[in-house]
Amino acid sequence: MAIRINGNEVAIPDDPRVSLADLLREQLHLTGTKIGCNQGACGACTVLIDGERVLSCLTLAVQADGRAVTTIEGLSSEGSPHPLQSAFIEHDGFQCGYCTPGQICAAAAMLRGVADGMPSYVTADLGERAILSPEEVRERMSGNLCRCGAHNGIVEAILQVAKEDVA
Amino acid sequence: MSRMQNVVIDSVKTVLGWVPERWLPGGTPDPLIMRRGAVGRQVSRLDGPIKVGGQARFAAEVAMENMCYASLLHSPITRGRMRHLDTSAAEAAPGVILVMTHRNMPRLDIIPLVSVTNLGAVGASALPIMQDTEIRYNGQVVALVLAETQEQADHAASLIQIDYETAGARTHFEAAKATARTPASVLIEKNHTVVGNAEYELAQSPFQVDNIYRTPGHNHNAIELHAVTVAWDGDTLEVHDASQMISGSAAALAKLFGLKKEQVRVLSPFVGGGFGGKGMWDHQVVAVAAARIAGRPVRLVLSRDGVYRIVGGRTPTEQRVALAADAGGNLTALIHTGHSVMPPYSACPEQYTLTGRALYRSKSYAFVQHHLDLDIVPNTYMRAPGESVGTFALESAIDELAHEMGIDPIELRLRNEPETHPLSGTPFSQRALVQAYREGAERFGWARRQATPGTQRDGEWLIGMGCATGSFPYARMPGASASIRLTREGRAIVSCSAQDMGMGTSTVQIQHAADRLGLPMEAIVFEMGDSALPTTPMAGGSSQTVSIAAAIAAAAEKLSGELLRLAGNSSPLAGLRAGEVRMIDQKLVSIEDPSRTESFQQILARASRDEISVSAAGSAPLEMLKFAMHSLSANFCEVRVSEVTGEVRVSRMLGSFDCGAILNPKTATSQFKGGMIMGIGLALTEETLFDERSGRIMNATLADYHIPSHLDVPDIDVMWTGVPDPRSPLGARGIGEIGITGVAAAIANAVFNATGRRVRDLPITLDKLL
Ligand code: FES
Ligand code: FES
Numbered sequence: 001m002a003i004r005i006n007g008n009e010v011a012i013p014d015d016p017r018v019s020l021a022d023l024l025r026e027q028l029h030l031t032g033t034k035i036g037c038n039q040g041a042c043g044a045c046t047v048l049i050d051g052e053r054v055l056s057c058l059t060l061a062v063q064a065d066g067r068a069v070t071t072i073e074g075l076s077s078e079g080s081p082h083p084l085q086s087a088f089i090e091h092d093g094f095q096c097g098y099c100t101p102g103q104i105c106a107a108a109a110m111l112r113g114v115a116d117g118m119p120s121y122v123t124a125d126l127g128e129r130a131i132l133s134p135e136e137v138r139e140r141m142s143g144n145l146c147r148c149g150a151h152n153g154i155v156e157a158i159l160q161v162a163k164e165d166v167a
Numbered sequence: 168m169s170r171m172q173n174v175v176i177d178s179v180k181t182v183l184g185w186v187p188e189r190w191l192p193g194g195t196p197d198p199l200i201m202r203r204g205a206v207g208r209q210v211s212r213l214d215g216p217i218k219v220g221g222q223a224r225f226a227a228e229v230a231m232e233n234m235c236y237a238s239l240l241h242s243p244i245t246r247g248r249m250r251h252l253d254t255s256a257a258e259a260a261p262g263v264i265l266v267m268t269h270r271n272m273p274r275l276d277i278i279p280l281v282s283v284t285n286l287g288a289v290g291a292s293a294l295p296i297m298q299d300t301e302i303r304y305n306g307q308v309v310a311l312v313l314a315e316t317q318e319q320a321d322h323a324a325s326l327i328q329i330d331y332e333t334a335g336a337r338t339h340f341e342a343a344k345a346t347a348r349t350p351a352s353v354l355i356e357k358n359h360t361v362v363g364n365a366e367y368e369l370a371q372s373p374f375q376v377d378n379i380y381r382t383p384g385h386n387h388n389a390i391e392l393h394a395v396t397v398a399w400d401g402d403t404l405e406v407h408d409a410s411q412m413i414s415g416s417a418a419a420l421a422k423l424f425g426l427k428k429e430q431v432r433v434l435s436p437f438v439g440g441g442f443g444g445k446g447m448w449d450h451q452v453v454a455v456a457a458a459r460i461a462g463r464p465v466r467l468v469l470s471r472d473g474v475y476r477i478v479g480g481r482t483p484t485e486q487r488v489a490l491a492a493d494a495g496g497n498l499t500a501l502i503h504t505g506h507s508v509m510p511p512y513s514a515c516p517e518q519y520t521l522t523g524r525a526l527y528r529s530k531s532y533a534f535v536q537h538h539l540d541l542d543i544v545p546n547t548y549m550r551a552p553g554e555s556v557g558t559f560a561l562e563s564a565i566d567e568l569a570h571e572m573g574i575d576p577i578e579l580r581l582r583n584e585p586e587t588h589p590l591s592g593t594p595f596s597q598r599a600l601v602q603a604y605r606e607g608a609e610r611f612g613w614a615r616r617q618a619t620p621g622t623q624r625d626g627e628w629l630i631g632m633g634c635a636t637g638s639f640p641y642a643r644m645p646g647a648s649a650s651i652r653l654t655r656e657g658r659a660i661v662s663c664s665a666q667d668m669g670m671g672t673s674t675v676q677i678q679h680a681a682d683r684l685g686l687p688m689e690a691i692v693f694e695m696g697d698s699a700l701p702t703t704p705m706a707g708g709s710s711q712t713v714s715i716a717a718a719i720a721a722a723a724e725k726l727s728g729e730l731l732r733l734a735g736n737s738s739p740l741a742g743l744r745a746g747e748v749r750m751i752d753q754k755l756v757s758i759e760d761p762s763r764t765e766s767f768q769q770i771l772a773r774a775s776r777d778e779i780s781v782s783a784a785g786s787a788p789l790e791m792l793k794f795a796m797h798s799l800s801a802n803f804c805e806v807r808v809s810e811v812t813g814e815v816r817v818s819r820m821l822g823s824f825d826c827g828a829i830l831n832p833k834t835a836t837s838q839f840k841g842g843m844i845m846g847i848g849l850a851l852t853e854e855t856l857f858d859e860r861s862g863r864i865m866n867a868t869l870a871d872y873h874i875p876s877h878l879d880v881p882d883i884d885v886m887w888t889g890v891p892d893p894r895s896p897l898g899a900r901g902i903g904e905i906g907i908t909g910v911a912a913a914i915a916n917a918v919f920n921a922t923g924r925r926v927r928d929l930p931i932t933l934d935k936l937l
Contacts, residue, residue, distance in 0.1 A: 032220070034439070037392075039868060040870075089219060095670070096389070096437070096669030097669065098390045098440060101219075138880070145869065149840055152883055
């Protein structure tokens with residue numbers, strides 16, 4: 001039994017109560033994944049499992065058995081930051097930085113979802129491919145709370161990366 | 168907060184009134200106001216890369232050998248005592264190291280409450296911590312369990328059996344009015360303040376409004392949970408905390424545990440949001456005590472529920488605002504009074520009447536605040552304490568009066584703009600609220616607003632515009648110090664125990680130090696977040712930036728003096744004194760004769776020195792007493808209200824600020840917007856639901872307490888006058904709290920303009936509009 005975390009095989013913890021968030025933070029010291037509520041309400045603990053966004057506080061570590069987990073630490077490739085990471089700095093998409101890893105992981109998966117044609121609650125025409133408007137980004141990112149109020153910068157950063165992806 | 172304090176402050180102000188301005192600090196404007204290089208530039212946060220990369224280490228993220236984990240148990244009753252306590256099952260549970268209750272908790276004193284007369288104090292609660300069987304409020308910590316893992320600690324805590332004997336608790340706001348207290352002062356202002364006969368003027372004037380406004384309790388809800396990682400090494404203590412008051416916390420812990428100050432080190436380089444909530448509460452104390460008993464490092468992270476239970480928030484208020492005006496729209500009476508909850512063991516008086524004392528000219532005034540005693544977790548400071556909710560009442564009332572009179576609400580405000588502080592006559596240091604309104608109204612398109620409510624619609628959506636003034640007093644804290652170490656290679660290490668909860672403290676102070684020391688930004692290292700560094704006061708009252716700036720300025724002046732001394736008689740600078748030179752381009756330069764100059768490197772090399780170190784404290788903040796100084800804002804907003812559901816959407820928002828010089832437009836914009844967004848929550852969704860029957864908070868989760876989410880936040884526009892304040896370091900005033908002030912009123916006024924419905928109790932939820 002093992003989980004692939006940022007490319008490394010990690011054994012499943014003995015205690016089945018251990019959440020994926022606690023495995024990352026307390027046992028592997030991958031503290032880029034944050035905990036803001038431990039009950040699925042804030043999104044700070046968002047990581048990617050097989051490319052999809054998941055709340056690691058609501059995921060038991062055992063549930064990730066055999067799957068590939070990517071955390072904020074694994075998002076940059078060979079030392080060069082992920083485009084979202086650079087765009088967040090450029091657009092000041094954070095203040096305290098505590099919600100930030102969760103926002104960035106969520107945004108990465110969200111952009112993939114959009115590219116795959118996944119509609120959202122505000123998508124007007126379900127038959128058409130969603131255009132990534134600011135409203136779409138807001139809706140799709142509403143599971144990630146930010147108390148510092150960096151919302152505008154976060155949305156701008158994501159839109160910029162989305163635009164560069166298309167270009 | 169005594170009568171004595173009123174007397175002392177009054178007499179200092181009187182004496183200062185006689186002192187010529189140029190004798191005071193700030194008498195000559197800070198030369199950097201005119202000479203900005205790095206300051207004023209759009210600099211991205213220098214700690215950005217480690218924050219977006221997940222490498223910034225917060226308090227709960229410090230790894231230690233042999234660490235164990237704590238879990239807390241909270242009282243489910245409000246008043247009474249523990250009749251029977253059985254910890255045996257918990258002690259026998261797997262992995263448990265220690266169960267701590269009042270029985271084995273060390274006997275400790277009470278932590279002195281933070282106050283304007285004791286600025287070094289950090290206490291948010293004057294109640295004993297786990298010292299006896301008594302329960303004083305719902306959620307109080309009654310036990311702590313330490314175990315090898317968090318899972319084991321949490322489970323063991325659930326095994327503790329307590330049999331409570333309940334006693335009658337004070338939990339009713341209305342009932343508590345019978346025994347309300349009326350303190351002599353509210354912070355540094357006299358509480359009960361009367362000018363003329365306001366009730367008489369109110370009755371006599373042709374136009375008047377007189378209403379009650381209510382605001383509920385609020386919680387800070389920083390996304391980072393309160394956390395500490397604590398380690399003892401013999402008699403020295405290291406605490407990794409999430410703290411807005413690093414030096415003060417270290418001093419308080421030293422006193423509490425009988426240590427010397429040097430034996431305690433508090434580190435808090437990153438704080439995941441504070442907003443007033445990240446002070447000294449019970450959890451740090453019990454974690455330190457448990458770590459000592461167990462002899463092992465301890466990590467304690469509060470649950471979100473735990474934060475609501477033991478960290479107080481903004482208190483509920485009930486405010487009366489009555490305004491009267493003559494036919495010309497000149498105010499004849501301004502009355503602002505009310506009740507808020509503040510048990511005697513808490514520190515924050517929620518100073519909601521302060522804004523009205525400084526904002527408008529009026530023929531008469533009456534102000535007084537009454538405090539209600541309830542058995543609650545001690546309330547505390549939360550972003551713009553007082554002003555955030557006080558401006559809701561006052562600025563709603565102004566809008567109501569303008570509507571009553573058929574005058575544009577901006578026009579009514581401008582007609583009553585004071586020349587000097589309306590109560591004291593003290594001159595304003597700098598005030599350009601009129602300009603902020605004019606420019607804001609222009610950019611927002613205020614002229615398109617329909618004065619008659621309910622006349623703009625788009626299908627089911629009624630559309631309205633509103634505006635309101637925001638205000639927050641300037642503060643610079645005494646006792647800030649900083650050190651500077653200048654090396655021969657031309658680097659400067661600037662150090663102080665400052666805190667950063669997301670304001671961009673290090674970024675802005677590096678910009679500042681670069682200009683002050685005549686070095687490029689890349690040559691400056693800013694060390695902060697550590698009580699071992701020179702002491703700076705807490706981050707609060709929007710005061711930190713100028714407080715530290717004054718300390719760095721003082722240290723830089725001292726550095727000039729030291730360099731001149733080292734330069735000696737063979738230097739072109741020989742004979743000059745510190746005040747006669749400035750630091751530019753890595754050189755000391757005579758102000759009078761710029762040809763007299765020598766580089767730092769030459770001076771140090773000739774003196775055979777590798778480096779030079781100085782430290783100094785900032786001057787006393789006398790400018791605050793000599794001048795009336797406020798950050799101000801004109802808030803504009805547009806809302807859409809569904810006629811079908813009552814749902815309110817904020818569609819546009821603009822903040823036009825007058826806060827002195829803006830030091831970094833990028834980070835300042837974020838702070839302004841952050842405050843305004845918290846204002847959206849204050850107006851529309853946020854409410855700590857308190858069950859008056861049980862005395863228990865009912866919505867202690869982020870799922871049930873609704874802070875704004877992405878979909879609630881429109882693109883927000885921010886602008887500023889940028890006029891420097893001639894009395895403050897760098898010409899700056901505070902920007903951390905002003906953003907939230909006035910926003911709730913602007914939204915409520917827009918809702919009225921959209922619907923014709925005036926909501927006077929926050930939050931403006933759907934049910935109130937149906
Ligand atoms: S910590 Fe997982 S959603 Fe808040
Ligand atoms: S940046 Fe602080 S919570 Fe989002």
